Amino acid sequence: MINHPSYHLKPEWVKTIRDAAPDAEKAGMLQPHQLELIYEQGWFKFLVPKVYSGLQLALPDMVRLEESLAWANGSVGWVVTLCSGAGWFGGFLSPNVAPQLYAHSHLCLAGSGASTGTATITDNGYIINGSWKYASGVHHATHLTANCIIKKGEETVLDEDGNPLILPFIFDRKDVTLLPAWKFIGMMGTGSDAYEVTNLFVEKDRCFKIDPKHAVICEPLYQYPFLQLAEATLAANISGLAVHFIDLCGPVFDEKINGEKLSSSQKTIIKQTLENLTNKLNNVRQAFYAAVDASWQGSLAGKATHLEQVSANSRKLAKTARECVDELYPYCGLQAANPDAEINQVWRDLHTASQHSLLTFER
Known part of the structure; x- marks a missing residue:
């Protein structure tokens, strides 16, 4: 059984992130309350070496947290993922310059x-x-x-x-x-x-x-291949968005099932479709995390393993997330096409994030 992304976030964090999401869209950047939370929790420092006051998280922990943040809000998850990913470069920067660069209290x-x-x-x-x-x-x-x-x-x-x-x-x-x-x-x-x-x-x-070979911080995190690190973190974001969309489908479908417009067979279709696609996405999520976890265990033992599985499962997760959302979308009605609705924001975010070229083609 795989955990829902909400498992990794406090409810008050999710509220802070989502309450500011409409203003972030209008302003075209994250908002002060969102950033304050990010700085407090050190999320921009997921991959920064501990010697530079970073979190230096294990890869499986970081990927799960990034999926959770993308579930809370696509823009927050994406910015944290990309900016914390750049923080990983601290493992390769010259010790002559890295301490000064990474000393900033609001490092990003x-x-x-x-x-x-x-x-x-x-x-x-x-x-x-x-x-x-x-x-x-x-x-x-x-x-x-x-x-x-x-x-x-x-x-x-x-x-x-x-x-x-x-x-x-x-x-x-x-x-x-x-x-x-x-x-x-x-x-x-x-x-x-x-x-x-x-x-x-x-x-x-x-x-x-x-x-x-050029890492200056001798830790497994900085020996892990950048390609699979990037693939896994981007796929996790797309997955988090898909889970959020599926969550939002729940009350929309409940309203339709409790209404009188649909026939009993139509109500059965949307209920069964939601259940089937939820299970489908969770099965792929589980396989994805199994590959990431196995890869990381190899890294801890001296050399990352299961790298092909990480790449393949990252692509499969991104593809499945997009397909599940698109199969559910027509059943959501016009509110899913309303740019002011949360479900539409999630749909737009997923279809923008999933355009990233890294996960477009099979390797």
Whole structure:
């Protein structure tokens, strides 16, 4: 039996998150009460090394919490997931710079995985130019990360395989210009806007490599493969949204069943459909967590295992979550299409989050 996402959150936390959700949508960013809760609980520091005052959570615990936060509200879950994911880079940053960067009381790292910048080598560091889209939580960020193509003069530096060398960097918020860019139907509270830097000099220790061989914190969390970490955390968000949608279907369907508009056979259909799809999603959730847990146990023993299962089950969970919601949607009536209704917000958030390219194609 798998736990409902609410198992991991106090009711008062859920209320704080959901009460502010409409204002977050209107403002295009998380609201003060939501952020206050995030800072109090240290949720932006899920993956930050303990040596830098982070939580350094075990992967299975973090993934379950992220599903729970996405169930509470899609934008909150997504921002915490993406920004805490960037906090994981603390395991790879130079100890010369990480303690100062991570000392901020309201630490929040936003960023982009796109390689849409350049870093030109200088004697003491790099000159950075570029712009990056869709940085969730950027309005609350204390620092930003970005991938850059490494240049030496006008020439592109190549890696060992002959491809352009791409490395991540970390910037201070004061050195970055924000650009409005998030104009989509869902995840409106994430504030996933763009940012740019122009001729920004950064020292060499602002560059790092996401590779277990280059980890500076010798803990299993920083030996775990980034790909499966990202796949699992994004899938958990989509799952949390689907569970929230199914929860909201309950009272909607009860009203229809207790009404007089539907025939007895129609009432049976919607009741049975809700039950079947709830069980279907929970079965896939259970398989997903079994893979994540097994993978983590391997990591604790010295090397992460079951990585293919984590990838496959992440994709299956995202696909199943979307299919279950879409099968239930027509039975919800017009209120599901009302942009002011919570059920519509959840539907929009799920269909926006599930567009992430990482879980689109089979590997």
